[in-house]
Amino acid sequence: MKKVLGMGNALVDILVRISDDKMLAKFDLPKGSMQLVDKEKSQQLIRELHHLNYDVASGGSAANTINGLANLDIPCGYIGKIHDDNFGKIFTKDMTQKGIEAILFNGGQDTGIATTLISQDSQRTFATYLGAAVELAPEDLKESYFKGYDFFHIEGYLVQNHELIETAVKLAKKCGLKISIDMASYNVVEGNLAFLTKLVSEYVDIVFANEEESKSFTGKDPEEALLHISEMCEIAVVKVGAKGSMVKTQHERVLCKAIPANPVDTTGAGDLFASGFLYGLAHNLSLEQCARLGSLLAGNVIEVIGPKMDENRWTQIVSGVNDIISD
Numbered sequence: 232m233k234k235v236l237g238m239g240n241a242l243v244d245i246l247v248r249i250s251d252d253k254m255l256a257k258f259d260l261p262k263g264s265m266q267l268v269d270k271e272k273s274q275q276l277i278r279e280l281h282h283l284n285y286d287v288a289s290g291g292s293a294a295n296t297i298n299g300l301a302n303l304d305i306p307c308g309y310i311g312k313i314h315d316d317n318f319g320k321i322f323t324k325d326m327t328q329k330g331i332e333a334i335l336f337n338g339g340q341d342t343g344i345a346t347t348l349i350s351q352d353s354q355r356t357f358a359t360y361l362g363a364a365v366e367l368a369p370e371d372l373k374e375s376y377f378k379g380y381d382f383f384h385i386e387g388y389l390v391q392n393h394e395l396i397e398t399a400v401k402l403a404k405k406c407g408l409k410i411s412i413d414m415a416s417y418n419v420v421e422g423n424l425a426f427l428t429k430l431v432s433e434y435v436d437i438v439f440a441n442e443e444e445s446k447s448f449t450g451k452d453p454e455e456a457l458l459h460i461s462e463m464c465e466i467a468v469v470k471v472g473a474k475g476s477m478v479k480t481q482h483e484r485v486l487c488k489a490i491p492a493n494p495v496d497t498t499g500a501g502d503l504f505a506s507g508f509l510y511g512l513a514h515n516l517s518l519e520q521c522a523r524l525g526s527l528l529a530g531n532v533i534e535v536i537g538p539k540m541d542e543n544r545w546t547q548i549v550s551g552v553n554d555i556i557s558d
């Protein structure tokens with residue numbers, strides 16, 4: 232069985248539904264983006280939102296993807312940095328109870344928090360305090376962590392530390408892993424364009440980007456962007472929300488519809504899409520099947536608040552996965 236290792240900012244999500252988007256403007260948070268905030272602003276936000284109903288769930292983009300894969304019984308590992316506090320315990324528990332090989336370091340700052348503001352139209356906006364996650368350093372990484380894995384999945388959110396990403400992808404390549412990246416957020420792409428272009432051209436095999444990210448990355452609309460990205464790596468995936476996704480390799484181009492869904496919170500759509508797609512690749516399925524698996528997982532996670540789904544839903548998903556495999 233193929234194994235998947237992930238690395239990312241280990242965060243806990245505080246998920247709040249907001250009744251109008253004024254709160255976003257007040258805190259200078261462009262809708263749909265991820266903005267880094269310091270501890271003070273993070274705490275101020277949480278205080279202001281405290282009167283609203285909120286949920287707490289372990290998050291982090293790559294961690295969500297790995298968690299999704301583990302729910303489908305793919306052997307997985309995850310590298311990240313937390314603190315030995317309550318949120319760190321929540322994060323660790325979430326990883327280990329799924330049997331994920333959790334390579335979690337202990338940092339000096341608090342465990343990172345992604346305050347997630349969910350608008351009425353189900354779009355999510357993040358204000359992220361990285362905390363201990365920012366302390367994950369190239370020196371923490373060892374070749375032995377990568378051995379025995381087949382895929383290495385990273386999130387674009389790690390760009391605060393270019394050297395960390397470079398060290399990791401070099402170790403992954405040395406150990407023969409395929410590398411996938413989720414572009415994370417259009418403002419991350421805009422702010423790190425030269426670095427990400429070099430990274431994708433030199434190391435990355437599979438790119439996941441949504442419409443805005445692919446636009447920031449290439450300056451082009453989704454179809455053209457797909458072509459452009461596919462010339463830089465083996466498999467390019469551009470996700471276009473409710474319109475589905477597009478996949479391109481040198482030899483093949485696939486268009487995949489989204490599944491019918493009643494979205495309440497889009498948090499985790501991209502992350503779980505990556506879980507489904509990587510599950511397909513790990514089982515040597517066709518690109519069309521990989522994309523359909525992505526749509527299946529993404530279309531389900533947007534029907535719940537936060538990036539995690541309950542056992543009932545996973546049982547239904549597993550049955551859908553088996554249908555796609557046997558098609």
Ligand SMILES: Nc1ncnc2c1ncn2[C@@H]1O[C@H](COP(=O)(O)OP(=O)(O)OP(=O)(O)O)[C@@H](O)[C@H]1O
Nearest residue numbers: 441470471472473475476489492499500501526529
């Ligand atoms: N309204 C919807 N109905 C059904 N499926 C959807 C809907 N919105 C998104 N999806 C599914 O989720 C996938 C990823 O969506 P999207 O393009 O929003 O990615 P993303 O922006 O990376 O997500 P995220 O908000 O998690 O970062 C789509 O390709 C589709 O399969």
Ligand SMILES: [Mg+2]
Nearest residue numbers: 415441501502
């Ligand atoms: Mg995304």
